[in-house]
Amino acid sequence: xxxxxxxxxxxxxxxAVTAVSSDLFSFGTxxxxxxxxxxxxxPSICGACSAWCGMWIHVKNGxxxxxxxxxxxxxxxxxxxxxxxxxxxxxxxxxxITHPMKRMGENWxxxxxxxxxxxxxxxxxxxxxxxxxxxxxFYSENPKPTSRFYMPRFxxxxxxxxxxxxxxxxxxxxxVANKWTTxxxxxxxxxKTKYVLFLGRSYADGISPSATASLAAxxxxxxxxxxxxxxxxxxxxxxDEWVPIRPGTDLALMLAIAHVLxxxxxxxxxxVSEYTIGFAEFQKAISQYTPEWAAEVxxxxxxxxxxIARGLGAxxxxxxxxxxxxxxxxxxxxxxxxxxxxxxxxxxxxxxYNQDGGMKFPVGPRLGSLDPKVYPAPAKPKIPRxxxxxxxxEYPLCQTSQGIPHIMPQRALDGKAKAxxxxxxxxxxxxxxxxxxxxxxxxxxxxxxxxxxxxxTAMIADxxxxxxxxxxxxxxPTGIAGGAPAVGIRCQAIDLLHVQTRSFEDIVTGLAExxxxxxxxxxxxxxxxxAMLKPLNINLDDLRRKGTITLPSPANSLQFHTDSKKVEFxxxxxxxxxxxxxxxxxxxxxxxxxxxxxxxxxxxxFMSHTATANLPQLLNIAKTYDLERxxxxxxxxxxxxxxxxxxxxxxxxxxxxxxxxxxxxxxxxEAAFLPAGYGNISPWLKTAYKFxxxxxxxxxxxxxxxxxxxxxMEVLVKVRKVVx
Amino acid sequence: xPRYSMIIDVSKCVGCFACMVACQNxxxxxxxxxxxxxxxxxxxxxxxxxxxxxxFQCQHCAEAPCVEACPTTASDKDQFGLTQVDPKKCIGCRRxxxxxxxxxxxxxxxxxxxxxxxxxxxxVAENEEPACVSTCLTRARYFGDLDHPQGEFATMLQxxxxxxxxFETKPTLRYIMPKGRVNNG
Numbered sequence: 001x002x003x004x005x006x007x008x009x010x011x012x013x014x015x016a017v018t019a020v021s022s023d024l025f026s027f028g029t030x031x032x033x034x035x036x037x038x039x040x041x042x043p044s045i046c047g048a049c050s051a052w053c054g055m056w057i058h059v060k061n062g063x064x065x066x067x068x069x070x071x072x073x074x075x076x077x078x079x080x081x082x083x084x085x086x087x088x089x090x091x092x093x094x095x096x097i098t099h100p101m102k103r104m105g106e107n108w109x110x111x112x113x114x115x116x117x118x119x120x121x122x123x124x125x126x127x128x129x130x131x132x133x134x135x136x137x138f139y140s141e142n143p144k145p146t147s148r149f150y151m152p153r154f155x156x157x158x159x160x161x162x163x164x165x166x167x168x169x170x171x172x173x174x175x176v177a178n179k180w181t182t183x184x185x186x187x188x189x190x191x192k193t194k195y196v197l198f199l200g201r202s203y204a205d206g207i208s209p210s211a212t213a214s215l216a217a218x219x220x221x222x223x224x225x226x227x228x229x230x231x232x233x234x235x236x237x238x239x240d241e242w243v244p245i246r247p248g249t250d251l252a253l254m255l256a257i258a259h260v261l262x263x264x265x266x267x268x269x270x271x272v273s274e275y276t277i278g279f280a281e282f283q284k285a286i287s288q289y290t291p292e293w294a295a296e297v298x299x300x301x302x303x304x305x306x307x308i309a310r311g312l313g314a315x316x317x318x319x320x321x322x323x324x325x326x327x328x329x330x331x332x333x334x335x336x337x338x339x340x341x342x343x344x345x346x347x348x349x350x351x352x353y354n355q356d357g358g359m360k361f362p363v364g365p366r367l368g369s370l371d372p373k374v375y376p377a378p379a380k381p382k383i384p385r386x387x388x389x390x391x392x393x394e395y396p397l398c399q400t401s402q403g404i405p406h407i408m409p410q411r412a413l414d415g416k417a418k419a420x421x422x423x424x425x426x427x428x429x430x431x432x433x434x435x436x437x438x439x440x441x442x443x444x445x446x447x448x449x450x451x452x453x454x455x456x457t458a459m460i461a462d463x464x465x466x467x468x469x470x471x472x473x474x475x476x477p478t479g480i481a482g483g484a485p486a487v488g489i490r491c492q493a494i495d496l497l498h499v500q501t502r503s504f505e506d507i508v509t510g511l512a513e514x515x516x517x518x519x520x521x522x523x524x525x526x527x528x529x530x531a532m533l534k535p536l537n538i539n540l541d542d543l544r545r546k547g548t549i550t551l552p553s554p555a556n557s558l559q560f561h562t563d564s565k566k567v568e569f570x571x572x573x574x575x576x577x578x579x580x581x582x583x584x585x586x587x588x589x590x591x592x593x594x595x596x597x598x599x600x601x602x603x604x605x606f607m608s609h610t611a612t613a614n615l616p617q618l619l620n621i622a623k624t625y626d627l628e629r630x631x632x633x634x635x636x637x638x639x640x641x642x643x644x645x646x647x648x649x650x651x652x653x654x655x656x657x658x659x660x661x662x663x664x665x666x667x668x669x670e671a672a673f674l675p676a677g678y679g680n681i682s683p684w685l686k687t688a689y690k691f692x693x694x695x696x697x698x699x700x701x702x703x704x705x706x707x708x709x710x711x712x713m714e715v716l717v718k719v720r721k722v723v724x
Numbered sequence: 725x726p727r728y729s730m731i732i733d734v735s736k737c738v739g740c741f742a743c744m745v746a747c748q749n750x751x752x753x754x755x756x757x758x759x760x761x762x763x764x765x766x767x768x769x770x771x772x773x774x775x776x777x778x779x780f781q782c783q784h785c786a787e788a789p790c791v792e793a794c795p796t797t798a799s800d801k802d803q804f805g806l807t808q809v810d811p812k813k814c815i816g817c818r819r820x821x822x823x824x825x826x827x828x829x830x831x832x833x834x835x836x837x838x839x840x841x842x843x844x845x846x847x848v849a850e851n852e853e854p855a856c857v858s859t860c861l862t863r864a865r866y867f868g869d870l871d872h873p874q875g876e877f878a879t880m881l882q883x884x885x886x887x888x889x890x891f892e893t894k895p896t897l898r899y900i901m902p903k904g905r906v907n908n909g
Contacts, residue, residue: 066749069859079859085745204738209861216736216862232773234738237902238862244771605740616755617748621741625762633770664766665773 037061043070043547045478045490047470048087049608050142051075051208052478054548055084057471057493064088064471064494069209072548074482077210082606084209086617090469091497095453095614095685097466098498107683109464114502114510117463122514124446124462125158128419134159135383136418140405142166142425145475145490146525150508151423156378157517162385162417164405166425168709171325172402173336176707178323179399180571181344183561186359188322190214193357195224195311195319199250199343200327202233206603224315226308228253228300230600231631231673232666243308244668247598247713248588249298250328251335254321254342255585256294257309258286261349266313268351275560276348278570278582285582297585299668316350318357326602331709335586341571342583348567354558364481365551367532375523386416388708395708396577404708406431409440410701419446423504424467428456429610429680432699432710433654450507453614454684468501476525477532477543487536488548489529579706589714596716597632597672599652601695607677613688614680622678628692629662631673632719637663640719647722652698652715658722659693672717726869727896728804728843730857731877731884732779735902736864739764739777743856743865747781750844750855754834759841760856761828776902781856782807782828782841783886783895790820790829790840799838805896806845811837825891870896 037060046053046067054073058065067088069076076084099111102120112120128136137160139151152163167175178185188196191214203215215238219225225239228250236242245253261267262283272279291302291309298305312319321343324330329340352358370377387404388394395404406427411417420441428437434456441447441460449461458464475490502510509521530540538549562568575581590598603609606621613619622628630650632642642648644663649656650672659674667673678692699715744760751759764777784806791799791807798813799820809820814837821829821838832839844854848867852858857865868877884898 065752066746066855079861080742080746081859081861082741082745085742085749085859088749204740204862207740207861209742212738212740212861213863216864220736232775234740237738237775237777238736242771605738605742606745617745620756621744635770665768665770666766666775667770669770 039065042491042493043489043544044471044493045145045475045488046076046080046084046087047090048083048612049207052145052480052488053080053084053209054488055080056547057088059493062494064091070547072486072546072550073488074480074484074486075208075210077213079209079213081207081209081212082618082621083207083608083612086606086615087612088471089617090452090615091471091494093453093614095687096469096498097451097454097458097464097501099466099500101464101466103460103462103464107459114500117465118510118514121446121448121463121511125419125515128445129158132418133383134381135161135386136416137420138162138164138386138408138417139421139423140164140166140408140425140427141423144424144504145478147423147504149476149528150505151421153378153520154508154512154517156380157512157520158515159381159383161381161383162387162403163400164387164403164408165401166405166430167331167402168404168406168707169331169427169431169712171330172398172709173331173704173707174324174329174340175402176398177329177337177340178344180397180562180568180573181341182348182353182567184361184559186323186347186353186361188320189357189360190218193218193223193318193320195315196226197308197312197321198225198227198229198235199321199324199329199339200229200332201322201324202227202229202235202602204234204238205605206326207605224311226311230598230668230671231602233602234605243300243304246297246299246668247592247600247671248328248333248335248590251339251342251583252289252294252297252585253300253305254339254346255286255289255583256291256305257312258342258346258349259289260291260306260309261313261346262286264310264313266310266316267349268316271351272349275353275558276567276569277564278568282345282569282582285584289585312346312350316358317352317355319350320352320358321346323359332711332713333588334704334711334714335588336704336709336711337706338580338583338586344567345569345583348569353567354556360483361556362481362483363485363554363556365479365485365487365536367477367479367487368535370523370528370531376520378517378520386411395706397573397579397706398708404703406437406701406710407703407708409437409443412440412443418444420444421448421450422457422461423450426455426457426611428460429682429694430696431701432696432712433701434681434696436701450504452501454682455611456680456682459682459684465507466498466501467504467507468496468498472496472501473503474525477529480548484550484553486548486550487533487538487543489543491544491547574706589711590716592670592716596718597636598670598713599650599674599695599698599715599717600671600713601674601676604675604677607675609677610680610688610694613677613691614685616687619687619691622692626660626662628675628678629660630693630719631662631664631667633667633669633671634663634665636669637661640721642719642721647724648719649722650693650698651718651720654700655697657693657697661719672719725803727871728806728848729784729868729870729896729898730843730854731866731868731880731898731900733864733866733880733900734776734778735900736862737777737779738862740861742859742861743779746855746859747841750847751842754832757830757832757839759828759830759839778899779856780826780828781897783826783893783897784841784843786894786896787892789823789825789893793819793823795819804843806843807840808842809837809839811835811839814838825893826888
């Protein structure tokens, strides 16, 4: 292990110069021993969310002391958020899974040996494959640098094609729509934009430190920042304008903005003629969507809609609509797929693709892989997936790289899925309808979960395979896309804390060996890492020293990766599968009346869904500042006789829960907002257990028709005061 | 001798708590103790509502009520004019906690002593910024020397003032308040 080292004595010398006695004014924990202790600094990648920030872990006396951001890393740029700092202490959580476990009953697990775990899992998996075929086996993950290589290879080896990421609960509507509109994901060029519109996305709540910094910097240099959201999110502090919108109607706003851009001839005619197809059909469809019509649908005035459209038009191509991820075009509403299609179409009208201040295509490094002659890879399975993705008549346009994980419990109940592996992903808590999730996963003949803590999903597994934490292992190098691509690595910072936990590559390799498929894993992670870095001429040890290495920016040409190689206002693929080929208005499923609210939810800057709620430092923030509360609009609250801090009962057809209320002027009257990070129900997440309420309790299980996302904000609730 | 200070630009603070948690780790604070706390305020009516949130920590007052209140000189000014606590002299009487008008003195029950922001002098000695400054995502914090202001610190100092001057304690820290979103009461 290579470590950047400096001695505590260096500090004492420096302190002597400024005549500060560290002895006199140091805090209690800087004991004599700690003062004398050497601090080692090891490069790592944060494990507290999916931004994967490059960071330095500072280790004192063999224990993690603190973390700091790597200046070269595109996500952190030298800074870390609260989750990153608190996540540094994750390895020391009292709720780690410390042994391979076998489920014996409700909340009852017995520790078993790895050998027993592997052999029993192999016997059951072989039986499922022989009886029902490998098409009934699935794997769902929140992808990690090492897992996303190892486990898909294992799935290929057993002949099972159904692999999911968590994105159907996050960004699948965007990603599928994008595939069929521009073919490449473009991101807002915050460094140079003059006018940027955000739909629901908040850089100050769903944090990647460099993105949050980019918003503050854009605001400081005078770019116009407009935030459309039913709730005044934290980013509005750095915005020029908050535009509250009726939940789920962002598509209408996009349609009307396009209408104004075309009607007032504010769009980029030459870009449209050179780089798009289907403009005539699009123009015809859009002609009915006047700002006056959209005002009725969205509750945003026609004047405001025209002003935004003109602002975007006047500043093009250095203007854009930011791409979002969860938000109205991610996984939240029935019209999410068409909302992102429209978002991409408006950006096309602005002619902003690959333009400074518009939408840029990030480019990632091209990592290598193993030499197949020495390390033969299993063939890709050719049989249909059991989640219906890529299957005609089911979800033909959804991306196989993401799939539909939350459909699996229902598929299990329907007899179409028989065995599952889930890694670092918690659909029982983080997908709608937890009762269905539990019932469905339990209908499987085999469920194996690998995680570091007792997630709700781990609690219902037949076997739980404990991974060591991010700080106790080295991972495969990871490529980072951006203006300047980079490559980073997570190195081992501390010794293994629980000797029975294993790195994920060891877990998968052990499984493969038990299935007599060890020959597909006849290499070490280090060999693979070197093969990945070879095309970049990067030495593994050099990367381990530096943590992040930035690569030269490649030429980034204006190319669209659709079938037509153009931006598709008209999608033939959509037409062929019976979906609207040009975006047209599609209402959300849920519209509030005078008795109900649309239940919206979102991240807080110090919490990553429910995964980080069990970190005591973070949960303490929520407890200290009452941040688990349900937001409702002040006028509506008055109408219901509800005061700030009152206990209320929130009811949908699926659940009734109690929570305290935050009465605020910062939310649309038709929306009620719950932070998404609470409501853990695993009794073995002892810090977070039963704190707050999860919006998923209220929401029915649904699968959107095109992208298959979970439509997580399509739910109405009633709110009534509880007399205490 | 430098007169170290910090400027907090409240118009840029989004209340992400990164500074608070970075500070807890840097200073090894037990769970439940923090040198930084937040106050927030909502003003206006929907849809013109507005919001601000401001971090508070030891203001390192020149005329520090905590130092005056301390019976053992555990709370004292250092050579930079900063307020520091010597835990060896602290008897845990908590008079300083009661005396601080900014409510940023804390009692660390685990150690039985009072404590507060020490301006991360151990980092400053290594030519680094305090932990809250170096991690601030929106760069709402600036560290510098009031007597020899440099760079951004000097630029921002023109717009910065002590917060709640009515306490008459001559704070060393400076704040920039958002226009129309003043959080000073």
